[in-house]
Amino acid sequence: MSIETAKIQDKEVILVGTAHVSHTSVDEVKEAIALYAPDIVAVELCQGRYDVLTNPTKWQEMDIVKVVREKKASLLFVNLLMSSFQRRLGAKLGIRPGEEMRAAIEIAQAGGIPLALIDRSIQVTLQRAWQKLTLIERFRLLFSSLISIFAAEDLSEEDVEQLKQQDMLSAALDEVAKKTPVIKQVVLDERDVYMAKKISDLEGKKVLAVVGMGHMPGIMAHLGKDADLAALEYIPHKKKSLWGWLFPAIIVLFIALGFFMGGTHQGYAMAKWWIICNAAFGALGAIIALSHPITILVAAVVSPLTTLHPALASGWFAGLSEAYLKKPKVKDFENIATDIMSVRGFWHNSITRILMVVVLTNLGSTAGALLAIPILTKIMVAG
DSSP: OEEEEEEETTEEEEEEEEOTTOHHHHHHHHHHHHHHOOSEEEESOOHHHHHHHHOGGGGGGOOHHHHHHTTOHHHHHHHHHHHHHHHHHHHHHTSOTTHHHHHHHHHHHHTTOOEEEOSOOHHHHHHHHHHHOOHHHHHHHHHHHHHHHHHGGGOOHHHHHHHTTSOHHHHHTHHHHHHOHHHHIIIIIHHHHHHHHHHHHOOSSEEEEEEEGGGHHHHHHHTTOOOOHHHHHOOOOOOOOHHHHHHHHHHHHHHHHHHHHHHHHHHHHHHHHHHHHHHHHHHHHHHHTTOOHHHHHHHHHHHHHHTTOTTOOHHHHHHHHHHHHSOOOHHHHHHHHHHTTSHHHHHHSHHHHHHHHHHHHHHHHHHHHHHHHHHHHHHHHHO
């Protein structure tokens, strides 16, 4: 049993480190609560994760159109991919992810012990990380998350034992964190500080906190120290980058120069290839997502235009189109936990397919814009 204790003035804190995919951890949590008889039980959950853990039908309250409109589709998609990784790994080990947290909740409720949720909102964590990532890092995150769908199929016993020592959210982002320090900072370090402060502020003479084993050192190091929770919950607005407007300005200027220096024929050729590259790859992304033919057409039409405006995205329009044309049914919400367990399920479920339409159309449109640049340059030079 991995247990650490600390004193904060007249309060005793007991940290119980768990592996989120271990039967042993469930038993250890039960034993620890019985042994220490705490005044309050704290768990490494936010309200959103608690609701999903205790109410599997919570998905039915989601408004997918609102998610797309608020440009949160990519964040939700990454979240679902990580959930897929956790569920597949849990299935491989014969245990539901978060079972030790569920055990702590049930024991606390049965014994009339106050329960505290000490983790930061998963949405805040993902949005803070997303805001700090560059475009390339976002692509890397999406790619690594996609790979995680398949990862649970080929885990060796050694891999499984290593994953048992990590927080599941951290494990799902581990490969990205190695190459992107901001992921480690936001997903691990900030949450350690946040949870340590929440634990320190809890009332009660004896607090028992159930947390992932990977968070134990960080929480212990920050217990009793001051921290600004409001600052850690703040989602900064994305700073308007000069590059956001510079890139479309360069493209427009480039095509205009084609008309001015090379004549109408060259200018039209450059404009034509810009439209073809963007439209084709934007539509290709929608096709890969198995979207409705009208959605594919929408992706093709808007991609050449949205790539010239930093505040717009082709996937946003395509996702809204798909949401209206193929509205999710009740069974999609009911089956989402099961469907994300398989690659086929991601395409079968209307909710995840809409999210893929947004993500893949955006990726396709961006790829088309990048491909168009050397083609435009070649036309300019040849003219």
